Amino acid sequence: VYNFCAGPAMLPPAVMKKAQQEFINWQNLGVSVMEISHRSAPFLELARECEASLRRLMNISDEFEVLFMHGGGRGHFAAVPLNLHQDDAPGVYIENGIWSCGATKEGQKFTQVEAIDIRRDQDGVFDVLPVSQWALPDNAAYIHYCPNETIDGIELFDVPKHPTAPIVADMSSNILSREMNVDDFDLIYAGAQKNIGPSGLSIAIVRKTLLERKGLPRPAILDYAIEAQQQSMYNTPPTFAWYLAAEVFKYLESIGGVKAMEAHNKEKAALLYDYIDSSSFYLNKVAKHCRSLMNVPFWLHDESLNEQFLAQAQEHGLIALEGHRFVGGMRASIYNAMPIEGIKALIAFMEKFAQENS
Ligand code: PLP
Secondary structure, three states, rough: OOOOOOOOOOOOOHHHHHHHHHHHHHHHHHOOHHHOOOOHHHEEEEEEHHHHHHHHHHHOOEEEEEEEEEOOOHHHHHHHHHOOEEEEOOOOEEEEHHHHHHHHHHHOOOOOOEEOOOEEEOOOEEEEOOHOOOOOOOOOOOOEEOOOOOOOEEEEOOOOHHHHHHOEEEEEOOOOOOOOHHOOEEEEEOOOOOOOOOOOEEEEEEEHHHOOOOOOOEEEEEEEHHHHHHHOOOOOOOHHHHHHHHHHHHHHOOOHHHHHHHHHHHHHHHHHHHHHHHHHOOOEEEOHHHHHOOEEEEEEEEEEHHHHHHHHHHOOOEEEEOOOOOOOOOOEEOOOOOOOOHHHHHHHHHHHHHHHHH
């Protein structure tokens, strides 16, 4: 089966196999990693190595804290304004799809917000203004944006710059998918359930100087400074998810790191987009410069065939291809763990379906 789910998404089979072997007996302790204290020596070593591995993979300097938290992506929608609020300046939210708009909505509950909609849809093509044309205000508490809109299939490849405001990125669906310069950001966060591990865990990479901000009164579990002081163990962390994240990072390092993964992801995405573009049966509506490497929405020209397409895809072992209910159509999420064979199998099925129904 090839699982095209947008999240929780497929994990590398090699990791899942190892986890299965270790499930009830981790490190010959006679118990699973879920059953030991997060403060025990073996778990502390796991946590230390997990962070070190992520630091190597993303080239994260000592100027940043790496936090392993609860609350998923949406937890950070709340944590960002709570930690970064400044009385005299709005939180600036760039809107380019459903998740970034969701972040704005959550931010509005806590702080003054300025939303900038960069979508420029024309003639049925979903497009966004390039970063160089964003009109960012001088006075901003922070600039929040979502480099990969999971539902809309829109990815922003350039990083915004601001002379004073920290740059905050929701990388829930594209972290570790391609090389990025962490120094261009001040806060990166991501829910784990796409490129990192199972849901339940989220990651925040925070510039240490940002932790000095007073922000707003907030729950301790959403407080980046407390999480940093407590080595992400202010409360009991999602230990099994953390263990699997460590295994995914180890695996990623073993196959050549993010550079190798980027090449793999670009090859997969190019194959699929090229096929869709060459077909008169399917359609991708996203402008070419901002097409996501991770989430590929596509539509059948004849939408009355949708149900049939999905049912037959499932029979071919191609699952979770239904588009998000907000945008309809189909969506193939092709995260790090999706092998090129999965893309080839999908294209072969799409071609067969198109021939049989044209
Ligand atoms: N941000 C993005 C880009 C997402 O894709 C998602 C979930 O798919 C979220 C935020 C919300 O994440 P969670 O469900 O972990 O809160």
